[in-house]
Amino acid sequence: MSAQIVARNLSFAHGPEVVLADVSLTVASGHRIGVVGPNGVGKSTLLRLLVGDLEPERGTVALVPADARVGHLTQELDVRAGETIADVIARRTGADMAQRELDASMRAMAAGDADAADRYSAALETWLHLGVADLDATMAETLERVGLGADRADQPAATLSGGERARVNLASVLLAGFDLLALDEPTNDLDLAGLALLEHFLVHSPAGFVLISHDRAFLERVVTSVVEIDEHARTATRYDGGWQAYLDARAAARRHAEEAFAGYVETRDNLRGQAQQTREWSAKGIGKVKRSGETDKFIRHWNKASSEKLAGKAARAEKALERLDVVDKPWEGWDLRLDFATTGRSGDEVVSLRDVVVDHGAGFTLGPVTLDIGYGERVALVGPNGSGKTTTFYAVAGLVTP
Numbered sequence: 280m281s282a283q284i285v286a287r288n289l290s291f292a293h294g295p296e297v298v299l300a301d302v303s304l305t306v307a308s309g310h311r312i313g314v315v316g317p318n319g320v321g322k323s324t325l326l327r328l329l330v331g332d333l334e335p336e337r338g339t340v341a342l343v344p345a346d347a348r349v350g351h352l353t354q355e356l357d358v359r360a361g362e363t364i365a366d367v368i369a370r371r372t373g374a375d376m377a378q379r380e381l382d383a384s385m386r387a388m389a390a391g392d393a394d395a396a397d398r399y400s401a402a403l404e405t406w407l408h409l410g411v412a413d414l415d416a417t418m419a420e421t422l423e424r425v426g427l428g429a430d431r432a433d434q435p436a437a438t439l440s441g442g443e444r445a446r447v448n449l450a451s452v453l454l455a456g457f458d459l460l461a462l463d464e465p466t467n468d469l470d471l472a473g474l475a476l477l478e479h480f481l482v483h484s485p486a487g488f489v490l491i492s493h494d495r496a497f498l499e500r501v502v503t504s505v506v507e508i509d510e511h512a513r514t515a516t517r518y519d520g521g522w523q524a525y526l527d528a529r530a531a532a533r534r535h536a537e538e539a540f541a542g543y544v545e546t547r548d549n550l551r552g553q554a555q556q557t558r559e560w561s562a563k564g565i566g567k568v569k570r571s572g573e574t575d576k577f578i579r580h581w582n583k584a585s586s587e588k589l590a591g592k593a594a595r596a597e598k599a600l601e602r603l604d605v606v607d608k609p610w611e612g613w614d615l616r617l618d619f620a621t622t623g624r625s626g627d628e629v630v631s632l633r634d635v636v637v638d639h640g641a642g643f644t645l646g647p648v649t650l651d652i653g654y655g656e657r658v659a660l661v662g663p664n665g666s667g668k669t670t671t672f673y674a675v676a677g678l679v680t681p
């Protein structure tokens with residue numbers, strides 16, 4: 280169904296720390312909105328406000344129509360103790376809740392509750408919409424589609440690798456049939472095949488999406504507008520027309536801000552210089568008149584008057600300086616920069632693994648792996664999700680015993 284979330288003038292704080300101030304945003308069917316901003320600026324918080332997981336301190340969030348189905352894919356796949364992959368998917372798609380509500384409403388009907396019939400028909404509609412009856416079959420198919428394998432539904436979820444978790448997340452998104460969906464960094468941990476699948480889904484689904492990502496290439500291919508949260512003002516600005524339009528608008532805004540600041544600095548410095556100079560001249564002039572011993576009253580008067588005129592000019596420059604609208608220096612922006620400490624050279628050969636085998640015990644064995652990395656080499660470790668990249672990394676760092 281066609282749906283929208285309309286958020287108006289949202290403000291939110293964690294204790295004394297203001298996270299978002301006066302943010303308005305509409306997410307509707309067909310929208311693909313990318314949310315960007317530095318770490319900790321409030322992107323996840325904004326999504327939680329939009330889906331109703333948090334209450335704003337000020338402002339409103341309205342869902343139209345009220346029974347539209349809104350999904351929320353959190354930044355981390357939360358796995359609860361003892362859950363299998365199927366349990367996690369049933370929970371995240373809402374299928375388990377739909378089943379429980381259907382059972383409860385049937386019990387209420389049997390007990391003869393007055394409003395049980397309405398409750399049952401609402402529960403049945405959700406249950407049918409979610410396809411809970413065929414969930415086992417569609418789940419197997421979807422697990423295969425996301426590259427996890429059809430037979431893994433009963434595997435414990437706690438032992439999954441980062442990328443495999445991301446794929447479980449992806450499977451729940453594909454299965455759920457939400458009208459509107461908030462995705463918190465869905466690209467994290469996905470390999471190229473997973474990214475392609477997610478991209479295809481987002482671009483072809485009629486639903487509306489608001490998604491956070493730090494993957495520029497992905498955003499460039501997927502989003503139709505960009506919302507940037509400003510670290511200083513705590514507001515959100517929406518740029519329509521895709522990623523490039525956002526970059527262009529941002530560059531233009533920055534150019535304007537720099538020009539405005541340069542203009543302000545020039546005027547301010549001119550006025551300051553003028554005020555200072557004329558004050559000095561005027562003070563000197565008055566002193567000179569006093570010391571000059573000039574006896575002609577008119578010349579004395581004229582000299583004094585011109586010094587006073589200078590003082591008036593200085594006062595006017597000072598006044599203008601006071602009235603000048605201050606333009607703040609544009610701040611540097613939030614492009615990600617990382618600094619790594621440098622250390623002394625350790626040796627020619629930095630890493631040496633010989634026929635290393637790591638057995639995780641849960642059906643996954645890495646190796647044998649042989650790997651040599653010399654000083655100054657930069658090696659990229661690539662491979663599909665679940666193939667053992669992190670385990671190899673641990674072996675290199677000495678965090679697992681072969």
Ligand SMILES: Nc1ncnc2c1ncn2[C@@H]1O[C@H](COP(=O)(O)OP(=O)(O)OP(=O)(O)O)[C@@H](O)[C@H]1O
Pocket residue numbers: 293298316317318319320321322323324325354
């Ligand atoms: N439960 C909480 N209690 C107090 N402060 C919190 C809580 N959750 C988040 N914050 C703070 O709120 C701010 C916004 O957090 P949020 O998770 O929305 O950031 P983000 O933009 O999603 O960052 P990232 O890119 O790292 O995911 C941060 O300063 C964070 O430390």
Ligand SMILES: [Mg+2]
Pocket residue numbers: 322323324354463
């Ligand atoms: Mg976040």
